[in-house]
Amino acid sequence: MTPEIGHYALVLAFALGIFQGCVPLYGAQRNDPVLMATAVPTAVAQFVFIGIAFAALTLAYVGSDFSVVNVFENSHSLKPLIYKISGVWGNHEGSMLLWVLILALFGALVAIFGGNLPLTLKANVLSVQSWIAVAFILFILATSNPFLRLVPTPAEGRDLNPLLQDPGLAIHPPLLYVGYVGLSISFSFAIAALIEGRIDAAWARWVRPWTLLAWIFLTLGIAMGSYWAYYTLGWGGWWFWDPVENASFMPWLIATALLHSAVVMEKRNALKIWTILLAILAFSLSLIGTFLVRSGVLTSVHAFATDPTRGVFILALLIVFIGGALALFAWRAPLLKQGGLFAPVSREGALVLNNLFLVTACLTVFVGTLYPLALEALTGEKISVGAPFFNATFGPLFLMLLLAVPFGPLLAWKRGDLPGVAQRLMAAAGVALVVMVATYAIAWGGPVLAPVMIGIAVFVIAGALTDFAERAGVGRVPLGTSVRRAAGLPRSAWGTMLAHLGLGLTLIGIVGETQFGSERIAEMKPGQTMAIAGYDFHFDGIAVRPGPNYRDQVATFTVRRGGDVIGVMAPSKRTFPARSTTRTEAALMARGFSQLYLSLGDVSASGTLAVRVYHKPLVLLIWLGTIVMVIGGTLSLTDRRLRVGAPKPARGKAAMQPAE
Amino acid sequence: MRWLRLVAILLVLGPASQAPAVQPDEILKDPAQEARARELSKQLRCMVCQNQSIDDSDAPLARDLRILVRERLQAGDSNSQVLDFLVQRYGEFVLLRPRLHWRTALLWLAPPVLLIGGGLILLMLARRRRGAGPVDAALPQGGALTPDEERRLAGLMKPEDR
Numbered sequence: 117m118t119p120e121i122g123h124y125a126l127v128l129a130f131a132l133g134i135f136q137g138c139v140p141l142y143g144a145q146r147n148d149p150v151l152m153a154t155a156v157p158t159a160v161a162q163f164v165f166i167g168i169a170f171a172a173l174t175l176a177y178v179g180s181d182f183s184v185v186n187v188f189e190n191s192h193s194l195k196p197l198i199y200k201i202s203g204v205w206g207n208h209e210g211s212m213l214l215w216v217l218i219l220a221l222f223g224a225l226v227a228i229f230g231g232n233l234p235l236t237l238k239a240n241v242l243s244v245q246s247w248i249a250v251a252f253i254l255f256i257l258a259t260s261n262p263f264l265r266l267v268p269t270p271a272e273g274r275d276l277n278p279l280l281q282d283p284g285l286a287i288h289p290p291l292l293y294v295g296y297v298g299l300s301i302s303f304s305f306a307i308a309a310l311i312e313g314r315i316d317a318a319w320a321r322w323v324r325p326w327t328l329l330a331w332i333f334l335t336l337g338i339a340m341g342s343y344w345a346y347y348t349l350g351w352g353g354w355w356f357w358d359p360v361e362n363a364s365f366m367p368w369l370i371a372t373a374l375l376h377s378a379v380v381m382e383k384r385n386a387l388k389i390w391t392i393l394l395a396i397l398a399f400s401l402s403l404i405g406t407f408l409v410r411s412g413v414l415t416s417v418h419a420f421a422t423d424p425t426r427g428v429f430i431l432a433l434l435i436v437f438i439g440g441a442l443a444l445f446a447w448r449a450p451l452l453k454q455g456g457l458f459a460p461v462s463r464e465g466a467l468v469l470n471n472l473f474l475v476t477a478c479l480t481v482f483v484g485t486l487y488p489l490a491l492e493a494l495t496g497e498k499i500s501v502g503a504p505f506f507n508a509t510f511g512p513l514f515l516m517l518l519l520a521v522p523f524g525p526l527l528a529w530k531r532g533d534l535p536g537v538a539q540r541l542m543a544a545a546g547v548a549l550v551v552m553v554a555t556y557a558i559a560w561g562g563p564v565l566a567p568v569m570i571g572i573a574v575f576v577i578a579g580a581l582t583d584f585a586e587r588a589g590v591g592r593v594p595l596g597t598s599v600r601r602a603a604g605l606p607r608s609a610w611g612t613m614l615a616h617l618g619l620g621l622t623l624i625g626i627v628g629e630t631q632f633g634s635e636r637i638a639e640m641k642p643g644q645t646m647a648i649a650g651y652d653f654h655f656d657g658i659a660v661r662p663g664p665n666y667r668d669q670v671a672t673f674t675v676r677r678g679g680d681v682i683g684v685m686a687p688s689k690r691t692f693p694a695r696s697t698t699r700t701e702a703a704l705m706a707r708g709f710s711q712l713y714l715s716l717g718d719v720s721a722s723g724t725l726a727v728r729v730y731h732k733p734l735v736l737l738i739w740l741g742t743i744v745m746v747i748g749g750t751l752s753l754t755d756r757r758l759r760v761g762a763p764k765p766a767r768g769k770a771a772m773q774p775a776e
Numbered sequence: 777m778r779w780l781r782l783v784a785i786l787l788v789l790g791p792a793s794q795a796p797a798v799q800p801d802e803i804l805k806d807p808a809q810e811a812r813a814r815e816l817s818k819q820l821r822c823m824v825c826q827n828q829s830i831d832d833s834d835a836p837l838a839r840d841l842r843i844l845v846r847e848r849l850q851a852g853d854s855n856s857q858v859l860d861f862l863v864q865r866y867g868e869f870v871l872l873r874p875r876l877h878w879r880t881a882l883l884w885l886a887p888p889v890l891l892i893g894g895g896l897i898l899l900m901l902a903r904r905r906r907g908a909g910p911v912d913a914a915l916p917q918g919g920a921l922t923p924d925e926e927r928r929l930a931g932l933m934k935p936e937d938r
Contacts, residue, residue, distance in 0.1 A: 500827075504873035
């Protein structure tokens with residue numbers, strides 16, 4: 117019964133969505149407050165019904181109801197509960213259901229927390245949001261129904277792919293989806309503004325928190341996925357420029373650009389048309405990502421051609437939404453008046469430069485991802501565009517952007533003083549230079565470009581701190597005063613500082629891991645020892661350990677440094693009988709920000725075990741940096757000046773702060 | 777979303793591609809040659825895998841290619857000769873970093889053209905804007921207020937009790 121309830125709830129959500137897509141929109145045209153007000157309850161109800169559908173599918177998974185095809189294909193009665201639940205979104209149909217659930221969640225959030233939005237804007241936003249939901253619910257109902265039954269009911273399921281049975285994967289997709297789909301709100305706001313034909317600084321003030329929220333989750337989701345790949349795939353790779361990764365990275369780049377241009381719009385009422393365009397592009401790239409992943413076009417153009425139902429459906433949605441949005445943009449954008457003039461050298465100018473680099477970087481990834489598909493479709497010729505291409509093109513672009521990062525926050529609005537800013541950054545540049553030379557000396561004869569990149573990273577970090585220290589008065593006033601001043605700085609200033617600092621940390625991690633890492637591959641017998649980067653690994657032996665739905669072959673290594681035992685590492689090979697597959701479980705040991713990484717290969721006929729040992733210097737900074745960025749984003753999100761309709765301060769004085 | 781790729785791999789290509797690639801018995805005695813082999817392996821595609829280099833993949837074909845690369849290096853080939861040899865055998869598809877050619881010109885030229893073109897457009901806009909008039913604060917726009925806005929405005933303008 118439960119799956120049928122879920123199916124029915126989804127159909128109801130679809131019908132409600134059509135209502136929500138039409139009535140408030142019509143109400144906004146007629147300026148009828150009653151019709152417009154219907155948007156709020158329908159948006160909430162739509163979320164509730166999709167929630168019921170999602171809960172029904174989850175119940176089928178938890179109860180191992182193998183009469184449902186989707187559960188049969190992706191679950192197993194012996195699977196731990198957490199993976200029964202994560203199995204819901206570990207497959208195509210379920211993940212699409214999660215997609216629309218989050219879409220409706222954002223719609224409901226705007227309905228509930230958007231009390232201070234102008235009535236017409238709110239009605240239009242919720243209608244546009246609902247059209248997206250309608251389209252994707254239709255996609256699920258027509259091509260990817262997760263509630264289909266199977267007769268006769270099988271006794272046991274086929275189990276979830278073992279690689280997906282991992283805590284990292286239980287939370288990675290929801291995080292990423294919240295980010296991906298959260299960008300739909302900025303999109304809906306942009307379309308609503310175009311429909312109304314008016315837009316002002318307040319619009320940016322409403323859009324920015326939503327974009328920031330989506331950006332935070334997208335950042336977390338990408339970082340989480342990267343760390344998962346790092347510890348799961350057994351060779352410590354953490355970014356592969358894979359089309360699927362690129363699909364999530366492109367919206368991130370544009371969302372980052374959007375966050376920066378929305379600041380300009382909010383503070384200076386400039387860059388309006390550009391900000392609208394970015395809001396449209398960010399979500400369009402999310403849709404393109406969904407198409408790339410969901411249509412099978414990545415596996416091969418031919419696979420797409422043999423079973424095109426889903427792919428063609430999503431492609432049609434892409435054309436309707438992206439094409440429609442861009443057409444509306446072309447038609448209405450000229451009506452929007454530009455305001456807020458500024459000189460090229462100014463905070464606005466710096467943010468425009470930031471946008472130029474981010475958009476170019478995004479288009480580079482876009483071209484690199486789609487070029488092979490397009491070339492094959494047009495000429496039949498097959499080429500590969502992989503990591504070496506992206507490193508050679510995206511890398512330099514991003515390094516140039518990073519060099520400019522410290523200048524932005526130091527420049528004044530309207531008209532900046534570049535030589536003055538350069539002078540204030542002398543200390544940061546000096547620190548960076550010293551670190552660069554030191555790195556070069558320590559790693560004598562090592563990679564030549566690596567110290568330069570470390571220098572750039574240190575410049576970004578020191579630059580972020582420079583602005584902050586100046587505003588807190590470090591060195592000019594007593595330490596206690598400057599600490600108090602720093603604590604009193606607006607949270608958005610903290611956010612900027614931390615986000616830029618995190619970027620520098622991530623770059624240090626990337627350079628450390630890729631340029632200074634070492635690895636050794638050898639065949640070992642119990643009792644033998646292998647050395648890498650000053651650490652000795654003594655192979656103690658192998659034991660078999662049973663798990664709930666798998667069997668572990670665990671190898672134990674004692675790790676020594678300079679003769680002292682510092683720990684035991686136990687990598688294993690995990691066999692899942694249900695799918696008769698084996699996966700490698702690497703062992704990781706953190707040493708400061710660096711890691712030792714140990715993974716097992718095959719056992720040879722002679723009884724030796726293939727062992728891979730990696731030393732990955734500073735690798736943890738890659739993810740630590742992203743976490744610092746996320747903390748920065750969160751602080752900025754809680755800045756009361758960014759929340760529309762924040763309660764009035766106790767004393768009227770705080771409201772008089774100068775706009776930053 | 778890499779997991780989705782893995783689903784694809786496991787569904788389409790069978791259970792490959794976890795676990796690291798280079799096997800102990802493949803490694804060359806000469807560390808310099810081995811380092812070159814690794815460098816080349818990272819630029820070569822495992823043709824039966826999805827976007828994996830032969831350095832990353834444990835598919836049998838990848839192993840054959842790794843051994844082939846090492847054989848060519850031992851035979852005294854330069855790096856580019858090895859790449860030429862593989863392209864001749866397997867086509868451009870084997871290269872993860874496509875060579876510059878008229879078919880790939882758009883791919884390689886897109887980033888610099890976009891950056892420089894975008895920069896020039898911005899410069900032109902800035903120049904035009906400078907001639908447009910004095911730097912001015914944002915002006916309200918959008919015409920008359922709607923009744924709803926009038927009401928909100930009246931609410932906001934009410935004298936505060938403090």
